Amino acid sequence: MGDVQRINTGVEGLDDLLYGGVPELNQVVVAGGPGSGKTLLSMEILYHAAKRGIPAAFIALEEDPRTVVKNFKSAFPSFSDVDDLINNGTLVVGGEDAAMRIQSTSDSESYSFGNIVSDIETIVGTNNAKLVAIDSVSLIKLMISDNLTYRKSMLALTSNLRRLGVTGIMTAEMPSSERKDLKFSQEFFIFDGILAMYQMGEADKRTLGMEIVKMRGSNHSWSLVPYEITSGGFKVYSIQ
Amino acid sequence: MSGLNAGVAEENKVGENGRSKVVLTESDKKRLFLVAALILVLLAGVSIALGSIHKAPLAACEGIVLLQNRYTCLNNLAISTSNASVCSKLPYPYNDSCVVNVASNTRSIDTCNATRGSAFYSNCVSNISASTSDASYCGLITNSSSSSYCAYRVAQESSFDNVSYCGLMKDAYYASQCYALYYYNRATSSSNATYCTYIQNTTNATVLYALSSNGRAFNYSSFNISESLYLGIINATPRSYCYYKVAVLSKNPALCSLAGGTIGELCTYSLYTHQNTTTNYTNLNASYLCANVPASFKDYCILGVQTAKAANTNNVSVCLAIGVAQEEYSCISTLASRYNESSYCSYISNSTARSACEISATNRTA
Ligand SMILES: Nc1ncnc2c1ncn2[C@@H]1O[C@H](COP(=O)(O)OP(=O)(O)OP(=O)(O)O)[C@@H](O)[C@H]1O
Ligand SMILES: [Mg+2]
Numbered sequence: 001m002g003d004v005q006r007i008n009t010g011v012e013g014l015d016d017l018l019y020g021g022v023p024e025l026n027q028v029v030v031a032g033g034p035g036s037g038k039t040l041l042s043m044e045i046l047y048h049a050a051k052r053g054i055p056a057a058f059i060a061l062e063e064d065p066r067t068v069v070k071n072f073k074s075a076f077p078s079f080s081d082v083d084d085l086i087n088n089g090t091l092v093v094g095g096e097d098a099a100m101r102i103q104s105t106s107d108s109e110s111y112s113f114g115n116i117v118s119d120i121e122t123i124v125g126t127n128n129a130k131l132v133a134i135d136s137v138s139l140i141k142l143m144i145s146d147n148l149t150y151r152k153s154m155l156a157l158t159s160n161l162r163r164l165g166v167t168g169i170m171t172a173e174m175p176s177s178e179r180k181d182l183k184f185s186q187e188f189f190i191f192d193g194i195l196a197m198y199q200m201g202e203a204d205k206r207t208l209g210m211e212i213v214k215m216r217g218s219n220h221s222w223s224l225v226p227y228e229i230t231s232g233g234f235k236v237y238s239i240q
Numbered sequence: 241m242s243g244l245n246a247g248v249a250e251e252n253k254v255g256e257n258g259r260s261k262v263v264l265t266e267s268d269k270k271r272l273f274l275v276a277a278l279i280l281v282l283l284a285g286v287s288i289a290l291g292s293i294h295k296a297p298l299a300a301c302e303g304i305v306l307l308q309n310r311y312t313c314l315n316n317l318a319i320s321t322s323n324a325s326v327c328s329k330l331p332y333p334y335n336d337s338c339v340v341n342v343a344s345n346t347r348s349i350d351t352c353n354a355t356r357g358s359a360f361y362s363n364c365v366s367n368i369s370a371s372t373s374d375a376s377y378c379g380l381i382t383n384s385s386s387s388s389y390c391a392y393r394v395a396q397e398s399s400f401d402n403v404s405y406c407g408l409m410k411d412a413y414y415a416s417q418c419y420a421l422y423y424y425n426r427a428t429s430s431s432n433a434t435y436c437t438y439i440q441n442t443t444n445a446t447v448l449y450a451l452s453s454n455g456r457a458f459n460y461s462s463f464n465i466s467e468s469l470y471l472g473i474i475n476a477t478p479r480s481y482c483y484y485k486v487a488v489l490s491k492n493p494a495l496c497s498l499a500g501g502t503i504g505e506l507c508t509y510s511l512y513t514h515q516n517t518t519t520n521y522t523n524l525n526a527s528y529l530c531a532n533v534p535a536s537f538k539d540y541c542i543l544g545v546q547t548a549k550a551a552n553t554n555n556v557s558v559c560l561a562i563g564v565a566q567e568e569y570s571c572i573s574t575l576a577s578r579y580n581e582s583s584y585c586s587y588i589s590n591s592t593a594r595s596a597c598e599i600s601a602t603n604r605t606a
Contacts, residue, residue: 117566118590121592121593121596122592124592125591125592125595128595151445163573163600164596165596165599165600178359179359179362180358180359180362180383180386182385182386182389185446189446189450189452190449190453198359200333200357200359207332207333209333209359211363222363222366222367222370222393223337223340223363223367224337224359224360224363225337226333228308237311237315237337239315239316239341
């Protein structure tokens with residue numbers, strides 16, 4: 001297992017938690033409550049990868065892609081050179097078409113899901129992305145009312161990404177942001193890895209914590225660790 | 241600003257000067273020597289400053305102005321001295337995290353008591369329980385779900401080969417997965433389907449998925465489109481899945497009838513496509529084999545059969561007979577990758593899918 005190929009997240013402290021990074025081709029879900037930082041974290045991972053020359057694609061289904069970039073730059077002023085990566089094509093931020101399909105209800109569920117998958121493949125194809133973030137897959141769940149069709153669709157999506165040689169990061173909203181409620185609905189078993197983000201609620205002050213719950217093909221730390229969203233990016237308090 | 245930050249800034253500056261001076265002073269060896277000496281002195285200073293982060297005593301840590309660095313310093317000091325009382329110098333949640341680190345390192349359950357938050361306490365006890373393979377401490381965690389998760393982690397460490405751990409899980413979510421995984425692993429490792437009778441025969445998608453993704457017979461490369469054949473099937477129970485898996489592993493069609501229902505039919509179908517020595521692939525008939533597959537899986541079934549047929553006969557026209565573009569692409573890519581034959585990819589009209597096919601055909605080394 002020592003020679004597994006990994007993609008470093010580049011996020012301070014997170015690679016220590018992952019014992020080096022995300023194993024290549026793993027489809028990992030970043031799960032957390034509202035406002036836990038799922039969008040910013042997945043975008044930061046892509047930013048660092050793109051800076052190292054790894055083509056990356058961010059698929060924004062919940063917000064306008066331009067808003068994602070704008071929020072990213074305002075949260076992380078030190079990463080404002082993200083525009084250069086976008087301009088030279090190493091980082092693609094897209095998803096308008098797929099987001100529009102999700103919002104329009106005219107298509108049949110499976111037809112429109114098929115189109116979303118091909119929209120995603122088109123975005124991935126623009127720069128032959130090796131690392132892809134989809135924000136969020138919870139939205140796809142809302143779109144597909146039938147649970148069985150949803151699970152089948154998620155399987156199709158993840159196996160397609162694997163086939164395209166892509167390492168995937170999917171964000172998902174958790175019904176509870178408390179750690180004691182850590183239980184995953186069935187579709188989470190499809191993913192190769194789960195990173196969970198929590199509010200560590202002390203009444204007055206918002207504190208955040210994360211842990212790796214699962215990572216196929218690799219050992220990892222089991223510690224629940226605090227993290228902060230600082231102007232210089234995420235800071236994860238793991239031990240080196 | 242702290243000495244550390246000044247030191248780092250200094251280091252960067254020197255790095256830049258050092259580079260430019262090398263170009264300028266090629267003819268002036270004295271200046272080069274001076275610059276090199278200066279760099280050495282400064283680097284030594286920087287490494288002392290950096291070293292102090294890890295080795296400084298309490299007062300030095302507490303003197304660090306930048307909070308993040310101070311927290312890291314105290315945390316490292318607590319760990320290196322195995323002294324959890326240092327953690328009390330930190331605010332929540334860094335203090336709790338620090339305690340978990342010290343306790344996990346020293347495998348001291350008592351140290352976990354110094355945590356304030358219940359989430360950190362349960363993580364602390366779970367880490368030590370898992371690393372010592374001793375689930376008895378999990379009972380110290382009051383929340384039933386967290387206590388069960390603790391025992392689940394211990395069971396997971398042992399690859400679910402000890403059923404007594406399952407008895408410690410009060411939360412049915414974990415207990416049902418634990419028992420099913422234990423008997424499923426026994427069944428698949430011994431190819432003895434009797435163990436499947438201990439697994440629940442009522443529909444439970446969570447347990448079903450747990451078996452397919454955590455069970456011993458799990459194989460990364462098999463978790464592909466053919467896995468989805470049965471994963472999505474609602475009427476497959478964990479027990480019927482167990483029969484199915486033992487049937488396929490032991491190539492025993494009789495067990496497929498024990499699986500029953502749709503998964504029983506798929507079991508028979510899988511034996512067809514997996515028995516590469518006995519099956520005459522040229523005569524595989526997708527519409528016949530997939531006739532009894534539920535409508536929502538018919539497309540996967542046809543894809544599976546046609547891909548198996550194409551891949552074993554090295555015949556791309558079998559892929560082109562599928563009739564659904566996306567699935568034809570998948571079949572062609574499998575074929576191209578299996579035979580390292582990127583020219584097959586030219587049958588794919590979609591350019592993205594075609595380049596992905598070409599990459600997988602040329603990248604394959606094994
Ligand atoms: N400019 C900023 N400066 C500091 N922190 C910020 C800034 N912008 C956002 N944040 C932090 O990031 C969090 C939101 O991040 P993000 O949008 O990634 O969360 P999310 O989990 O994707 O949320 P949602 O559930 O709404 O999608 C906020 O709660 C806030 O704490
Ligand atoms: Mg978001």
